[in-house]
Amino acid sequence: MALIEIRDVYKSFQREEQKIDVFTGLTLDIPAGSFTALMGPSGSGKSTLLNLIAGLDRPTSGTVRVADAEVSSMTSGQLAGWRARHVGFVFQSFNLLPVLTAYQNVELPLLLAPLSKKQRDERVRLALGVVGLDDRLDHYPRQLSGGQEQRVAIARAIVADPTVILLDEPTGQLDAKSSQEVLTLLRRLNDEFKKTIIIVTHDAHAAERATTTLHLEKGELVEATRRAAVAGSAR
Amino acid sequence: MKYFPLVWANLRRHKLRTILTILSVTAALFLFASLRTVVTTLGAASKFGSARRIVVTNSTGIVFPLPMAYANQLRTIPGVQGVTWANWFGGRYGDGKRFFANFAVDGPSYLELYPEVTVPADQRQAWLQDRTGALVGVRLLDVFGWRVGQNVTLQGTIFPGDWTFTIRGVYTPTSAQFQDDALLFHHELFDERIGRAGIVGWYVLSIDDPNRAAQIGKTIDDRFRNSSSPTKTGTEQAFNASFATMWGNVRLLMGTIGLAVVFAILLVTANAMMMSARERIGEVAVLKTIGFSDRALFGLIIAEAGVIALTGAILGLGGAKVLYRATNFNGLGFLPGFNVTASTLLLGASVAIVLMLASGLVPALRAARLPVVQALRHVE
Numbered sequence: 001m002a003l004i005e006i007r008d009v010y011k012s013f014q015r016e017e018q019k020i021d022v023f024t025g026l027t028l029d030i031p032a033g034s035f036t037a038l039m040g041p042s043g044s045g046k047s048t049l050l051n052l053i054a055g056l057d058r059p060t061s062g063t064v065r066v067a068d069a070e071v072s073s074m075t076s077g078q079l080a081g082w083r084a085r086h087v088g089f090v091f092q093s094f095n096l097l098p099v100l101t102a103y104q105n106v107e108l109p110l111l112l113a114p115l116s117k118k119q120r121d122e123r124v125r126l127a128l129g130v131v132g133l134d135d136r137l138d139h140y141p142r143q144l145s146g147g148q149e150q151r152v153a154i155a156r157a158i159v160a161d162p163t164v165i166l167l168d169e170p171t172g173q174l175d176a177k178s179s180q181e182v183l184t185l186l187r188r189l190n191d192e193f194k195k196t197i198i199i200v201t202h203d204a205h206a207a208e209r210a211t212t213t214l215h216l217e218k219g220e221l222v223e224a225t226r227r228a229a230v231a232g233s234a235r
Numbered sequence: 236m237k238y239f240p241l242v243w244a245n246l247r248r249h250k251l252r253t254i255l256t257i258l259s260v261t262a263a264l265f266l267f268a269s270l271r272t273v274v275t276t277l278g279a280a281s282k283f284g285s286a287r288r289i290v291v292t293n294s295t296g297i298v299f300p301l302p303m304a305y306a307n308q309l310r311t312i313p314g315v316q317g318v319t320w321a322n323w324f325g326g327r328y329g330d331g332k333r334f335f336a337n338f339a340v341d342g343p344s345y346l347e348l349y350p351e352v353t354v355p356a357d358q359r360q361a362w363l364q365d366r367t368g369a370l371v372g373v374r375l376l377d378v379f380g381w382r383v384g385q386n387v388t389l390q391g392t393i394f395p396g397d398w399t400f401t402i403r404g405v406y407t408p409t410s411a412q413f414q415d416d417a418l419l420f421h422h423e424l425f426d427e428r429i430g431r432a433g434i435v436g437w438y439v440l441s442i443d444d445p446n447r448a449a450q451i452g453k454t455i456d457d458r459f460r461n462s463s464s465p466t467k468t469g470t471e472q473a474f475n476a477s478f479a480t481m482w483g484n485v486r487l488l489m490g491t492i493g494l495a496v497v498f499a500i501l502l503v504t505a506n507a508m509m510m511s512a513r514e515r516i517g518e519v520a521v522l523k524t525i526g527f528s529d530r531a532l533f534g535l536i537i538a539e540a541g542v543i544a545l546t547g548a549i550l551g552l553g554g555a556k557v558l559y560r561a562t563n564f565n566g567l568g569f570l571p572g573f574n575v576t577a578s579t580l581l582l583g584a585s586v587a588i589v590l591m592l593a594s595g596l597v598p599a600l601r602a603a604r605l606p607v608v609q610a611l612r613h614v615e
Contacts, residue, residue: 054524
């Protein structure tokens with residue numbers, strides 16, 4: 001059963017006089033509980049695909065469905081609420097709010113949920129415990145290493161128990177050791193907590209940790225390396 | 236309330252900038268309260284005056300005297316119950332830096348017509364019995380450290396020479412609009428020292444019926460129309476108001492300055508808010524990605540502007556209220572009853588709300604309308 005269904009998606013951008021087609025009829029299914037790596041050269045549409053799945057961007061035509069919700073037809077307000085419940089997003093450059101502590105950064109998504117302060121506290125501590133940073137609650141981002149910052153960002157992405165976790169080059173700014181820690185953590189989230197994970201990466205080692213690797217080129221799916229059940233097609 | 240830590244954290248991002256912005260709002264609202272209080276105080280002063288008192292001056296102008304002989308004639312006008320008179324003396328004390336009003340008055344009749352002037356019975360008696368005695372406003376004791384029984388010497392400016400008086404009594408006005416820093420001495424002494432000129436600056440009459448004030452005034456002015464010193468009679472309120480209008484169109488002047496100050500500060504605050512929001516485009520994108528709605532982000536930025544405006548309002552308006560009360564400020568005697576009124580505080584609070592909306596609206600709308608993908612390019 002596909003958790004994410006992308007059907008005949010066209011996406012184009014207007015850059016000055018020039019129209020740039022990113023996707024011209026992409027169709028793709030990503031099953032629940034999978035760990036998918038999106039690979040491809042720059043400009044192949046990896047990040048755009050991630051943005052479409054997260055509801056941060058809209059397709060020019062076609063549909064994007066996530067957990068039976070048609071993301072591509074939601075209003076801006078509906079999308080915000082939907083993202084808060086269903087999407088955890090991790091950026092390459094961590095993007096923790098520098099004025100907030102690790103605890104407060106992780107608590108942010110929970111502020112949007114109908115939870116008491118005590119419930120939020122339990123969840124924040126649990127998430128930071130999962131990423132191994134329960135002793136860094138009161139540290140500000142500037143007091144953490146790059147690997148620790150990214151783990152806090154992952155804790156922020158999982159704290160609301162989202163349907164899907166999307167990561168855009170999460171190891172792009174990390175050294176080898178920190179990258180391994182983050183990838184091990186992601187693997188664990190997929191194995192133990194059955195989280196559906198989609199990771200955009202240029203790093204082949206990172207992609208090897210995924211159950212499926214999808215290769216995009218000029219907006220088309222050119223190859224799918226399956227290590228678990230994934231259905232995909234390219235036009 | 237659960238978003239407050241986020242608002243608070245953002246305000247602490249650039250502490251100095253936040254503090255300076257709050258201080259600029261504080262200064263603006265303090266000035267606003269001060270300038271408006273000048274207007275309200277002058278307004279109240281111009282309305283002060285008993286409806287049962289009318290004032291007779293020389294029709295040519297208040298600087299021209301009237302004959303003392305008019306007193307007996309005025310007493311015979313139907314409806315007039317009491318007559319007193321006074322002269323502006325214009326004496327200077329010490330280096331003259333601290334101005335205060337000083338008048339030559341007819342003691343017994345003056346105290347009778349002005350129940351607002353309260354004096355302890357023994358001091359009242361002592362003053363009335365001493366030709367060189369002075370009755371001083373309670374504020375002057377604080378200003379100069381005077382005490383009852385002390386001799387004080389004024390240098391005459393209009394009527395030259397050194398004039399030494401013994402403080403025999405201290406009065407406390409019952410109305411805030413009544414000067415509490417004047418010095419009163421006996422007209423009899425004044426008249427003697429200036430060579431029995433037999434002049435007074437103005438007469439104050441008490442009348443039996445306030446509704447007949449205009450009619451009584453007309454009778455008086457008709458009586459002296461063809462004399463060497465024709466009169467102009469009006470209510471005490473009109474008399475006081477004529478002093479207020481001597482300041483020119485203070486209301487317009489103060490109002491214009493006040494608005495200009497508030498507008499200038501509005502620009503400063505709006506600029507600071509916009510700068511703050513512009514620096515955080517990336518963070519706004521991250522919050523949108525997390526799931527913060529446009530409305531929530533709009534509210535967060537308006538809340539930041541609100542905290543700045545509210546803190547500035549409390550400090551500026553509250554500061555003005557407390558400071559002027561604590562120092563018993565009266566504008567060197569020109570602004571008796573200077574008090575930041577509730578209506579001024581309310582108006583100041585409204586200005587703060589407008590300031591909050593005007594300074595927060597543009598950055599808040601920008602943040603709310605920011606396309607998230609475009610904003611994320613600032614991030615990655």
